[in-house]
Amino acid sequence: MTEVTVEAVESxxxxxxxxxxxxxxxxxAAPGQFVLVRKDxxxxxxxxxISSPDVEGTFEITVGYPEGESAEExxxxxxxxxxxxxxxxxxGPLGHVQYRGEGDVVVYAAGPxxxxxxxxxxxAIDAGNAATVVYRGENPPHEARLAALREAGATVAVVDALDGEHLTGETANVYVFGFDEFVEEAKAVLEADGRDPSEAAIESFGPA
Ligand SMILES: Cc1cc2nc3c(=O)[nH]c(=O)nc-3n(C[C@H](O)[C@H](O)[C@H](O)COP(=O)(O)OP(=O)(O)OC[C@H]3O[C@@H](n4cnc5c(N)ncnc54)[C@H](O)[C@@H]3O)c2cc1C
Structure with a gap:
């Protein structure tokens, strides 16, 4: 384990x-890889x-936390x-799923x-590639960065349920990040679109 300093905390x-x-x-490390974080x-x-585009100087993680549970729980x-x-x-870094700027991306996400x-x-946008983010749910976190991405030409869709609508571009790299139930939903959408889910870069955050 390596001790690191908290440089910023933002809701x-x-x-x-x-x-x-x-x-x-x-x-x-690159976004999509993950770290094990320990209290002490x-x-x-x-x-x-990792939720920053790179790890130069600092790197970012995005943390979801439940309502009404103490820091001990x-x-x-x-x-x-x-x-x-x-x-x-x-x-860390841990995991093989990552993106270092190669090619267009379509990213399915829910929750954190x-x-x-x-x-x-x-x-992707920094590297001159196309980027699509599809968030399942309401009021996605990181609204400011999503707005900046839209400004920069990315497609950002907030949907109640996934469908294949945003799976444009046969060559785009498909990524999926979320808890198990969402990952299963995303895999079903990929299959329905005639794609092999094993070719997508999928990181499950685990069960509920
Ligand atoms: C490879 C990997 C990568 C991960 N990356 C992240 C990450 O970037 N950010 C992150 O927040 N977690 C991530 N997780 C999940 C995270 O590790 C665990 O949820 C966390 O360790 C549980 O600690 P906790 O005590 O805060 O759990 P909890 O007190 O249970 O809180 C976990 C949070 O996740 C939410 N949550 C839990 N299950 C679900 C679900 N099924 N659907 C929707 N929301 C749910 C809860 O509402 C809560 O906000 C990852 C897990 C894995 C295996």
């Missing part, structure tokens, strides 16, 4: 915060996905309570999965 939507953390030495050497730990609540200058332990969706779309 980015309902029950959701973004934490900027100091990037450890030799930490080569013996504390609770959970996985959080919920790691998400504990993280949301952090202040600038506090430290947390991280391990909007974090890596935004980071990947920003990196």
């Amino acid at each position: 980015v939507g309902e029950q959701t915060v973004a934490l900027a953390l100091s990037t450890p030495d030799a930490f080569d 050497a013996d504390g609770d730990a959970g996985y959080y996905t 919920s790691l998400g609540t504990w993280l949301a309570d952090r202040a600038v200058g506090d430290t947390v332990d991280v391990e 999965g909007i974090g890596p969706a935004v980071g990947i779309a920003e990196r």
Whole structure:
């Protein structure tokens, strides 16, 4: 584990915060990969996905936390309570799903999965590629960054249920970020569109 410093904490939507953390030495990572975050050497730990377009100087995670649970009960609540200058332990980067600027992207996201969706779309736009973000749910977190993405030419859709409407471009890389139930919904949509879900870059955040 490596101790990193909290450089910024920002509420980015309902029950959701973004934490900027100091990037450890030799930490080569990209949005879509995740880290194990631990309160301290013996504390609770959970996985959080990189939601910044790069990890230069700092990297960001987007943390969903439940209503009415204390910092002892919920790691998400504990993280949301952090202040600038506090430290947390991280391990990683972990995972093979990542985006480093190669090609157009379509990203399906729900809940805190909007974090890596935004980071990947920003990196795609920076690299001169097309980006589509489809968020299932209401009031997605990271509204300001989603608005900036729209301004920059990305397609951002907020939908009640997924369908294949935004699966344009045969060559776009398809990413999916969210909890298990959402991942299953996304896989079904890919299959209905005649695609092989195993060719998509899918990171499940686990069961409810
Ligand atoms: C590979 C991987 C990557 C992950 N990346 C992230 C991430 O970037 N951001 C993140 O917030 N979590 C992420 N998770 C989930 C996170 O690790 C766990 O939810 C967390 O460790 C649980 O800790 P907690 O005590 O805060 O849980 P809880 O107190 O249960 O809170 C977890 C939060 O997730 C919400 N939640 C839990 N289950 C569901 C569900 N089925 N549908 C919708 N919302 C749900 C809750 O409402 C709450 O806001 C990831 C998990 C994995 C396996």
